[in-house]
Structures are given as C-alpha cells and as structure tokens.
Amino acid sequence: MSKTISIDGQSVPFEEGQTIMDAALAAGVYIPHLCHNPEFTPHGSCKLCTVKVNGRNVASCTMPAVEGQEVLNDTEELNADRLALTQMLFVEGNHLCPACEKSGNCQLQAVAYYLGMMSPHYNHFYPQREVDASHPDVILDRNRCIYCELCVRASRDADGKCVFGMSGRGIGSSLVVNSASGRLGDTNLAVTDKAVQVCPTGAILIKGKGFTVPIGRRIFDHYTIKQIQTGGGPHE
Amino acid sequence: MDRPETPDIAPLLTPILAHHGHDASKLLQILRDVQDACHIIPAGAIDLIAVHLGVPRVNVEGVAGFYSFLSTRPVGEYQVLFSGNITDQMLGQDDLMQYLCNKLWVESGKVSEDGLVSIAGTSCTGMCDQGPAALVNGWALTNLDRNRLDLIGELIRSRKPVAEWPPMLFETVDNIRRADVLLGEALAPGDAIRAVLARGARKTLAEMDNSNLRGRGGAGFKTASKWSFCHAAIVEEEGHVICDIGGHPERFIVCNADEGEPGTFKDRVLLNSYADLVFEGMTVGARVVGAGKGFLYLRGEYRYLLGQLEGVLKRRREAGLLGDNILGQADFNFDIEIHLGAGAYICGEESALIESLEGKRGRPRNRPPFPVTHGYQGRPTVVDNVETFACAAKIAAQGGAWFAALGTAQSTGTKLLSVSGDVSRPGIYEYPFGVTVRQVLADCGAEDPYAVQISGPSGTTISWKEFDRRIAFEDLPTAGAFMVFKRKRDVFDAVRNFTHFFAHESCGFCTPCRVGTALQQKIIDKIHSGHGTPSDLEELKRLGHLLKTMSHCGLGSSAANPVLDALAKFPDAFERKLAGLAFEPAFDLDGALETARKITGRDDEWAHL
Amino acid sequence: MSERKIRLATCSLAGCFGCHMSFLDIDERLFDLVELVEFDRTPLTDIKHCGPCDVGIVEGGVCNAENVHVLKEFRKNCKVLVAIGACAINGGLPSLRNNIDLWDCFQEVYQYEGGLEGGVVPNDPELPLPFDKVHPIYEVVKVDFFLPGCPPSGDAIWRFLTDLLAGREPKLDYEQLHFD
C-alpha cells in the first residue's frame, strides 16, 4: 500500500522522498508555483506554492510529503496571498507585457491570469536594471527577472557551467553572470544550454525568435497554467 | 559597469590566500581581508580569488555583494559607520553623523573626493548601553559626542592609522548592573569539562535534560533535545551512539555570536569577560555529541574582541582544555575556530550562519533537513547561542537540578537582559526568569517609561499597561534586548527605525520578505512624511499578514511585529500622522516635477502640483 | 432598468488612444450601450471638462502635471473610476522611459533630434511638465476597477461594462483577461 496525503480532501499517493509538490503534480493537482521546475532541485523562494499543512503554512515544493498530512491548497485565503506575492513580483521589476516577447508564454503572467490579477496593486519600484544583449544568441533582460534561480540551477546542475549567480541582497538583489566584464557575451553560455530554456519569464530569451507564434496560438492564450502544468492542456 | 582601475592586486592577494590556506570555505574571511587592505573588493580581486579557490566567479561576486561590510565600490580610507539603532538615534546619532560629515566635507553615504573618508549608517553595533556608537574601519567607537568627533575628525585629516588612535575612543565597558548565578559565581576553567569526563556524556545529557535549559538565542528550543537530535542523527548514520569516544572530525559545535538583534549586547559582555565559560560550554557540547570541531561565529561588529578571544583559545589549548587529548583523555579531541561575520543580521539565523561559515551568501536553508542532521558541510551540527553555552557549562559543573530550581517551570535558570534606552543605568541585568518588566524598569532607573521593546525589533512591543508581564517563555520570551522608551518619545520613530532595519537586512531570497519589507518601509516613510491615510494602515496590516505567514525564515516572519504591535497598542502614534481620510498619492507629486523644473528653468504655476 | 441613463466619461492620459479604439470595437453593441449611457467628457463628445458622472474610464498613465489635473477632475466627479489598459494600470509602454534619465530624454528630443530650431529646451508654461517617471493612475488617485489589456479586446470591454452597468462585480473570462 502506498502512502497518501490529503490535498483539499482529495487523497494523493506519494513515495518516500517526494515533496508535497511532487505528489500533487504526479496526481494532476495544481499548486501554483514559479520557482519550481520538476527537473531541478527545489528552491523555495517564490513562495507561491505555499500550502497549509496542519494549520501551518509551508512551501509545498520543499516540504517532504509525510503520511497523513492534511494539506489545504486551493483556498480563497491562500490564493489571495499568492496573488499578493505575484503582484509583488510585478511591481518589483519592470514588467511591460505588451513589449515582451515572452508574453503569452510567460509563467509569471499566466499565474497572474490564473489568480485573477487585475492590477499590480502595490506601488511600483521602477528599478533601474540592466539589459544585456552582448551574447550573440541570447538576451538577458533583468527587468523581468524574478530571482527564481532556475537559470542558476540549470547552468550549474545540468550544464555544468555556473553561468548565472545571485549578488546583492534584499530588494537590491541582482542576477549576475560569470565573467569579469559582467557581460553575458563573455561567458561560455551556449544557446543550447538548459539554462537558456528554463526561465519562467521573459528575462532570458533567445534572439531572433521573438513573436514567432502569433497571438492566439501562444501557450497560455487558451489554456490556463493549471491545465498546462498538470497535463490538461496541449503539449508544447 | 565601470571597473575602478586597480593596481596589480596579485602581490596583495597572495599572502591573504596563503593565510587562509586557499580554502573556499574561508571565502568570507578572505574577502574581509581584501576589503581591509583595499577599502573595496576590486573586480580584479574577484577574478583572482575565483581562480585560486577554484570556485566560479559568480560565487565570489555573490558573496562580495551580500555582506554590508564588503563593497564592490570604493569606500573611504577611513570608513565611519554610525550605529543606526533607535537607541543611538535617541542619543542624537543623526546630528552627530551630520556634524562629522560637515567637519570632513563629505556627504553621508558618499566618499570624499580625495578618497580619504566615507561616512554612513549601519545596523545596531551592539553598544546601546554606551552609545552613540560607530565603527571606524570595523573597530568599535563608543560614547560619541562632538568633542570626540572633533578629535576623530583631526585624526582622519592627519591620516593617523586607526591602530594609533587614542585607546580612550575604543573603550568599552561591560556595565554589569545585576549579576546572578551566571555572571556572579565564577567557574574555574576546566571544571565543567572535568565533571563531564567524570560523569560521562550520556549522564551529562541527562543533566542537561533535567535542567530544562532552553536556547537563549530567541526561539527557546530545549537544548538537551537539540543535542539528542544530533545524537539521533549520529545513531542513524553509524548504528550506535559514539559520543564519549573521540572528537569526530565531521560533527560540529557552533556558537552563535552574531548578536545582530538591535538592542542586544549581552553576548558581547559574555565574550569579553566570560569567554572561558562559553568555550567550556562548547567543549561540553562537543563531548556530548562527539564533535571534533567548533566554530565561534563572531559578528563583524565585534572584531575588536577577536584578538583577546584568540588569546583565550590559545591559553585553553596550553592548559589542555582544547586540542588533542583534552585533560589527558586519550579520545577527546576538540578545537575551536573563530569566523568573523561581515555585517548581515540574517547570519544569526542558524542555517544562514552555517552557509556563511561555509563561505557563502547568508541565505537561510530549506528545512527540513535541520542543522542537527545536515549542518556545516552537510554534517550533524549543533548551533547554540553564546549564553546557552555559558549555561551549559554551569549545568555540567553544578547539575541539572540546581539549574532547574531557578526561574519558572517552563523557563529555568536566569536570563541576561541588555537594557538600554531611556534609563539611567543601561547595561546587563541578570535575573531569574519570571521577573516582571516593572521590576526591571525600577532597577534600571527607567524614566517615565511608556513602552518597552522586548527582544528587539523581531520581538514584542509592550505598553505601560503591560508592565506586570513577566520575562519568561510562558509570557514574554526574549533573546535579551530590553529597550525602554519614555512617554515623551514618539513610538512611531522606533517603528520606522525597525522597518528600515528589516528592509536593509532582508537577505532577498524569498518574495514576501524581499519585496514586503521594502513595501513596508515605503508605507511607513509615506506616513512619516505626512502623506499617510487610513488605507495605508490597512495595507500595513495586510503586508504584516503576508510577511508573517508566507516568509521563508524568522526574519521575514517577524519583520512586521513592530508595526503590528504598535498599530494595536499605540494607534495614536500612527493616526496623528495621517494626512486625512482622503486618498494620498503614493509619491510626492510636486517633488517628481523637480527635475523637469530644473531642466526647463520653469517655476510657473503650472510647473507645480 | 433605471429611468435615468448612466453618465459616463472617458479620457486618455499618457496612452495611445488604443483603448478608446478598442472601445469602438464593441461595434454594433455601441447601439445597446447608448441606450444605457450618456456621454460626458469623451473624445466622442469633445466636452473639455468632466462634470458629475457615474462612471469615469481612464486610459493611459500619469506622465506629466496636466495628467494629474485631468485625473483629479475625473476622480472628483466620477462615482466609479475605472483604469483601462496597461498604461493606466502599470505605466505601460510610456513607462519604458522610466529607465532613462529625464535630462537625457530632453536632450535627445530638443538638442540631438533634428528639425527643432535653436536646440533649446522650451519653457512655455502651456507645455505640460513631465514627471521623473511615468506612473499608473492608482498611484495618484483611488481607482475602483481595473480592466487590463493592451488594449483590452472589445469583448472584454463589453463584458466589463455590462457587468458594471448591471451593478455586478465585473469579471472577465480567462481568455478576456490579458496584459498585452
């Protein structure tokens, strides 16, 4: 008999070593998430995946599933709090979706749609962040970075390169690249690297591929991120 | 980004790298030394360090960018950092800082044109009982006033090396005002260790258990349980308990001397005058969990203690109380190394502290696993507060029952309080747990007390109505800070100071705290500038909820405490600052036109709002 | 239905009139709309100042002093204020200039760009004075409802308006909610 947890009353099986998020995704239960990608070590920074376990909030992407856990996920309160976190991510950076190649395929935007975000609510920081177009094939627009560190993890763990890293702290955190000049073009990043593929937002984009999919045929034009990430939508 | 031209950095780096054995886990220590030598971490140094330590450049840059005492932009040859705690502010810190700036012709936060001096603020330096305080090139200055600043200004202008400044400027005192069993009754070095060796590790753990000692760093976790979890981790790994035999090189005892909570300075006094007791406690812990190596993580602000602490360690080694075969016991090897922090409150959080010990950015880890199973280098590690170890030494020597007889049922023993603010006798007060706030206020000569900040910004604000509450885990738990505010003070100023503190110290890892503390600061500043509205207060409560419930670690989850407490207990402090009921813009409309007015030279009616 | 028509005003601040264009995309439903509403200040009526209204719809962000005057007039006169489109909601494309120093903007326009005589920065009080940065309207006045999109589609606008006019909390279908 496999072990189970309950998520919003639904019994969800899990194997030893799985997190609540792993178990949920395997069972087709959607827990909103941004910094999590099943291919990489859980990170736990965006906090969108927060669920309530026995009355306490935990990040489901890092919390091991334990027999008998009663998990609350799709509740009004949690979704309201997740929406607030999403809004924080919007005002912290500079997200001008109409001018962003990722629009329609962006997970940050899609989560915002899923949570019904009508405005960013908070006052904007309008930070000054650098755009790095020095690489022949890849563009890095820090205005859209949400510090999920997927590129950091992918470059380190999948590509064996450590092209990306974090510097600064607090609201002054920043994404840095592994070259003395600080320019992406001077790193050994290749367009085929996993690090280039994993960005959930439009912060890392491949040059010359923008707007190739017309509006109406982009990933999230007709399918919610819930459908896509739990296998309910079409495959890319 | 422009890279400042640096002279050949290699000759300077070579000895620093050699001194730290080209060890990547010493990265933070290496960068500290570079900063000392160059008043900047030059980009060229980052390249070279990365190469020599064999780590990616981004990692070095990441560490250099994280700690506030490291900078990738030049600071002055003399860097003066004024302690920014509310108690320093109440003693006139703002004016004094401005005074020194004027004197030295430098703007705060900038470097003078000749590169000689830079002046800025920093988080509490732990000298609240003898403030206003500051750091000059990392060395603690106390009791600042205009006379002293005149002298300091002269010394800087004449380029006198800090080492040659008059010692009087750096004098610190313990200010022990009330001593009980911990501070009052001496323990001869080695007594506790002898008792452990006589009794055996297992029974010592039982004594710890009987003592019911709870961690003094804030969370109040039962120390014996932590130690035995570490045990359990070892049992799981090795199949049997191997305490009582040899110091295992891959098990660690860490003493948390980060003491970053504003208003807290009791660990400073313990390390200054009771270092033997603390190291003794660490050694007791080492015997109990079979650890071979200990670290003292000393906050950068206390670097002035480093020399004397190294001296104590040396003396203990010579006395056979540290090193191999402690007290002649063939299988008892344990030694202690001191790591210096570099200005990051978050590094007091135990898992961030471990990251920092490993030479990384101080980012709290995901838990589980906890440090007791996966700590330093992924190995079982006990992290305890300075005072906890001091208590542990006492318990090892005098038994658990003796300790448990002091204090209250859930809070045994005594507690050191760091008392500061509007009192006539600031300093350290040791009381058995259970003492009332009123008693402490009477003893320290509090003048017309109105509010007390218990356990620092992350703790609890209490009002004059609550002075009969007790210092104890059952009522008011505390890591030691006790900041008193008299009636004349504006509680809002304290709240504002604390929100700035949290925004400055947030590590930036998780969304709610990284953005939430910054938003909280913006709203508080808006209210401060006279543009607050009731909807801003609602927004603060909502942010408070998000910080409390969604944050990754204790910093974020307590970052709204001062705001929420003050809103509940001192609503007037906010309400009298509100602009009115109507909506107020988020930013200063007229101010946002200033640049354009300058550019166009306009000052007509339509150029203002 | 109430006997009195709902009075509606619209304006464009730092926007491109795209949202207004999209508004016209409700096509023949405009006829249904005029059954329900009468227009106060809008680009359609050419009324210059907003009078007392039930609903005000504002396109565009706030980029200069004049925008603030117009916006405040709307807020004062409209019982319900709606921010329509990306620019009103987060500054939108005009806020791309937020990354550029205002000095540089002026220089670029008045000094380096050809065709302007003299190359001097004008100081005519008639010209609206720009802010350091472009802001969404909710950072200047209280906003009751948001209708995102760049622009929102005619369908989204219609759905939103019919909900609003019927006294329902406006709610968009998934495919009607987008930020671009």
Ligand SMILES: Cc1cc2nc3c(=O)[nH]c(=O)nc-3n(C[C@H](O)[C@H](O)[C@H](O)COP(=O)(O)O)c2cc1C
């Ligand atoms: C943001 C933050 C800062 C902390 N700072 C300190 C500190 O400076 N000193 C300390 O002993 N504990 C500090 N702690 C608590 C530690 O995480 C940990 O609980 C403590 O060191 C355990 O020791 P104890 O059981 O002896 O109290 C801090 C916790 C947080 C969340």
Ligand code: SF4
């Ligand atoms: S990254 Fe996503 S949310 Fe940000 S601007 Fe691009 S599409 Fe919009």
Ligand code: SF4
């Ligand atoms: S660039 Fe993309 S993947 Fe990397 S941290 Fe930023 S948002 Fe995440």
Ligand code: SF4
């Ligand atoms: S709560 Fe704050 S300090 Fe803690 S991990 Fe999150 S950002 Fe860092």
Ligand code: FES
């Ligand atoms: S998905 Fe779990 S914290 Fe980001």
